[in-house]
Amino acid sequence: MKVLLRNPRRELELRGPMVVSVLLQRLDVNRESVLVIVDGTLVTSDASVGDGSTVEVRAVISGGAS
Amino acid sequence: MKCRSCRAPAVIDVYRHNAAFCHPCFLRHCREQVERAIKSFDMIHPGERVLVAVSGGKDSLALWDILLQAEMSADGLYVGLGIGDYSSESRRYARAFAELRGAKLVEIDLPTDFGYDIPTGSSAAKRAPCSACGLSKRHLFNQAALDGGYDVLATGHNLDDEAAVLFGNVLRWDLPYLGRQFPVLPSGDGFARKVKPLVRLSERETAAYCVLQGIDYIVEECPMSAGNRHLRYKEALNDIEARSPGSKAAFYFGFLERLAPLVTPAAEEEREGLHPCPRCGSPTVSEVCAFCKLAARAGGHS
Numbered sequence: 001m002k003v004l005l006r007n008p009r010r011e012l013e014l015r016g017p018m019v020v021s022v023l024l025q026r027l028d029v030n031r032e033s034v035l036v037i038v039d040g041t042l043v044t045s046d047a048s049v050g051d052g053s054t055v056e057v058r059a060v061i062s063g064g065a066s
Numbered sequence: 067m068k069c070r071s072c073r074a075p076a077v078i079d080v081y082r083h084n085a086a087f088c089h090p091c092f093l094r095h096c097r098e099q100v101e102r103a104i105k106s107f108d109m110i111h112p113g114e115r116v117l118v119a120v121s122g123g124k125d126s127l128a129l130w131d132i133l134l135q136a137e138m139s140a141d142g143l144y145v146g147l148g149i150g151d152y153s154s155e156s157r158r159y160a161r162a163f164a165e166l167r168g169a170k171l172v173e174i175d176l177p178t179d180f181g182y183d184i185p186t187g188s189s190a191a192k193r194a195p196c197s198a199c200g201l202s203k204r205h206l207f208n209q210a211a212l213d214g215g216y217d218v219l220a221t222g223h224n225l226d227d228e229a230a231v232l233f234g235n236v237l238r239w240d241l242p243y244l245g246r247q248f249p250v251l252p253s254g255d256g257f258a259r260k261v262k263p264l265v266r267l268s269e270r271e272t273a274a275y276c277v278l279q280g281i282d283y284i285v286e287e288c289p290m291s292a293g294n295r296h297l298r299y300k301e302a303l304n305d306i307e308a309r310s311p312g313s314k315a316a317f318y319f320g321f322l323e324r325l326a327p328l329v330t331p332a333a334e335e336e337r338e339g340l341h342p343c344p345r346c347g348s349p350t351v352s353e354v355c356a357f358c359k360l361a362a363r364a365g366g367h368s
């Protein structure tokens with residue numbers, strides 16, 4: 001599977017299938033701080049990502065102190 | 067996972083509520099949370115005209131959308147900060163949304179209208195970019211709401227924003243700031259009423275709302291935000307949240323319920339010493355207001 005990360009923009013290749021919560025642990029990403037979008041669709045943490053899928057791990061934390 | 071409300075397959079889990087939602091039920095959940103915030107804090111009354119501060123990001127666009135869906139009279143306000151590509155991109159998202167919804171977008175441009183931008187202005191004035199930016203936005207939002215005759219100014223601050231600001235204020239025990247950290251600030255003395263209808267939603271929820279509602283927003287971060295204190299506080303709180311879901315909400319709403327009533331007098335006292343700024347007319351405690359001082363030091367004008 002192809003994994004897209006933002007801020008900074010990166011692309012990784014991982015072996016699937018893998019459950020989303022495991023994927024986030026592997027990437028050391030806090031589940032509170034991202035949305036996981038598989039082939040354009042938002043998914044829950046128990047979803048399984050197939051080997052041919054593209055996964056976007058989209059950060060949702062914005063900066064700015066005002 | 068199944069939707070808490072209708073048992074259809076879920077698309078998002080909200081750990082804090084120990085619940086998952088399907089697409090339509092999640093959109094409804096977000097709208098209900100906003101409605102509940104507006105009612106319980108008495109933010110917006112029927113028939114009032116709302117000005118929504120719109121940055122092109124997920125929170126403010128979600129807020130604008132939810133208010134429009136609730137058939138409120140809500141115009142958008144976009145302030146161009148002169149932060150290179152980030153500003154031109156974010157403006158594009160704000161305009162595109164307005165056009166798609168047939169909504170009115172009021173625009174102000176810091177470089178064109180006031181002669182300075184955030185990157186060069188903040189360093190000329192020897193202020194951190196976010197501090198110069200926050201000060202400028204607060205002033206311009208308030209002024210635009212008053213000039214446009216709006217009843218209320220709404221901003222997209224979410225639960226994570228408010229919990230992080232609270233965390234910072236508590237670390238410094240900053241009583242006047244704590245006293246002003248309420249999701250609704252009344253109008254009067256040159257101030258428009260200010261409300262934060264998203265305080266019952268986390269930023270993960272506002273982002274999911276945009277994705278599911280098909281709202282295009284700027285995903286890239288403002289380049290000035292890298293490594294700022296606010297972000298570090300958010301990360302620290304999210305570390306706690308991951309281990310004990312609900313901590314952020316308990317921290318913030320516990321403050322509103324139990325501590326805020328004790329500290330609001332500190333903020334009210336401050337308001338008593340206010341007078342109009344001789345240059346721009348905004349309320350201030352010092353001789354010239356902070357915005358006019360910043361604009362002058364940044365090489366611009368007010």
Ligand code: SF4
Pocket residue numbers: 063064065066147184195196197199200288289290291
């Ligand atoms: S991150 Fe800082 S400089 Fe950028 S828009 Fe937000 S407050 Fe302004």
Ligand SMILES: [Zn+2]
Pocket residue numbers: 069070071072073074087088089090091092
């Ligand atoms: Zn449902």
Ligand SMILES: [Zn+2]
Pocket residue numbers: 343344345346347348354355356357358359368
């Ligand atoms: Zn002034």
